[in-house]
Amino acid sequence: MIEIDGVTKRFDDRLVVDHLSLSVPAGGFCVLLGSSGSGKSTTLRMINRLIAFDSGSIRVGQEDVRTVPVEVLRRRIGYAIQSIGLFPHWTVEDNIATVPRLLKWPQSRMRDRVTELLELFRLEPEIYRRKYPHQLSGGEQQRVGVARALAADPELLLMDEPFGAVDPITRDALQAELLRIHRATTKTIVFVTHDIEEALRLATQIAILHEGRIAQFGSPLEILERPASDFVSDFVSRQGLGLKLLSVRRIGDRVRAGETAAGEPLTVDTSLRDALSVMITRRAERLPVCDAEGRNLGVIALADLIR
């Protein structure tokens, strides 16, 4: 879906992005992770040409982004930012319909799309569509911001620390919603954050950026288990590596088939961390496991978590 090939960007004399290459398949959720000044945000903003790059190439789909007129390109790519930037003088409905309006969709189609998106984000359409941004809570504003980015059904969604300014509880809910929506819509997402927990939770691929280069590119599990350098290992394991591993590993491959246990079953894609949490609250060392359709698969035991 996205091919970034040897892209370089200088601001004055400072090399911000240095021969960076990266490839994200369609449907992937790629997190650009790094501290401030690592070039992650610049990289993201070069994809929709908010920042012009000096050399190299970026392709979205099969097209070189520089061959497409810049406004046409941006209307094809969803874009959400930390400061949200909802238009304060427009209703939620008008805000969400920004890009469809630019693309001159018919009124009825825009209305239906707004309804659909508000429902997707669990905002009651008839209550929320006529509200103004200042009447919404921070979490609601951010939901509308992401809904606006999704409005014209773009194949690609760029998100620049979208949950950086909301409280931890809201952030947790928004992350869960984004995961749900990513699974439901199979969009390609490129997501910038400096928060390792957020990256581990959301990403199918993580690119750790350091001084404008990729320090490591791989799945969350690969990055935790086989850090490519001391920098990566320092960066990801500053505290609680074990707990981070628990949160990215799933119980699926540890199930004891054929055994049974009492209680509400866990689904196979539950993380080890969540399984441990349930064991502690239920004071149970063994929990039943089922698949997505609810069929019984076996048991996960406390000892299996640390194997």
Add this chain to the structure above:
Amino acid sequence: MNDGLDLTARRPAYAPSIAIRNQVLFTLVMVGIGAVASSGFIGYAPNRLVSGTPIPLWVAAGGLPTVAIAGLGAILLAACAMAPNRPVHCAVAVAAGLLLLLVLAEVGQAASILASSTKPSSRISLGAASWVLVGCAMLAVADALQRLSANIGVQLITVIAIGTGVVMLAATGTFDALSIAREYESHRQVFTDALLQHIALVGASVAVALVIGFPLGVAAARNPRLQGPMFAILNILQTIPSIALFGLLIVPLSALVAAVPWLAAFGIAGIGVAPAIIALVLYALLPIVRNASAGLTGVDRAAAEAGRGMGLSGRQIFWQLELPLALPVLLAGLRVVIVQAIGLTVVAALIGAGGLGTFVFEGLGQYAVDLVLLGALPAIFLALGADFILQAIATPLRRRFAR
């Protein structure tokens, strides 16, 4: 239960003293009482040249009207001590509005009675007490509306109600004996022309100032380095006294017309409308440029950034985001400019631009205060009206954009 204090048991048996709950209204009532007690309700002069003798309310209006005015005053005074709730504020607004109309009616009535027994050359004008009463009554109405947090609709209805009352009093000839009405009568033909000329001068100069000032404001917002020199020049212009600026323009404009004679065909001359509009435009520039620039600079950068990221063109960002979001601040600047221009245009009569100032300077020359008022009062009401209308437009916009 048993550790609670029973306050009622300790309340003193004597009656509590009266507390003033509404300081503003109390002050207004006291000022009104003071004015009535110490100054004339109407002024009487045997002719235009001598200064008038003040005649107090009870002498001028007689017993019954005095009691009626005092009664309304007593109601307002009583309201000062009442709990500040909506019915009380409504009652205050109604009583103060009635007081305003009653004072005007009684002024006219008293003037008619006095006029019937004196020579036609005599001048009967509003006394200090009636001016103060009218002013205090207006402020009391405004204060009551403020306390009711009345919306623009209610405010408009109130203004229309009081305005209709005043117009009806005028239409039934109540004010005919007052000298200001006589001045109006003798200047009837030129008054309408002067009023329209005044409005035209204000309209033209504000329009020209907008056409020049708005692009300058946009440029200043886009390029902050321009702001220093630009505002320095505009600030200096603003500090030149208006009479001096009107005078200063005579020389270069006369020279210009002398050098390029065909300009005279377009009405350009050292005196008259051309220098008046130029001066008014120069004064209007600073508020317009400053507010346009401040309004645009104040637009949320994140909104513009998000707009750009979603594929709005530069022009779309300006017209759809920046301009509407800057509009409340821009309108606030326009309000200042229009009110200021209405006042300055009075001075422009000095260089032959016409307008309501004609009466003011004519009156000053003849020592005829009523003629001065004939120019000044409409200018004041024009300014108040323009201010009210622009506020009515700007307030809901500002509320909508509030975050």
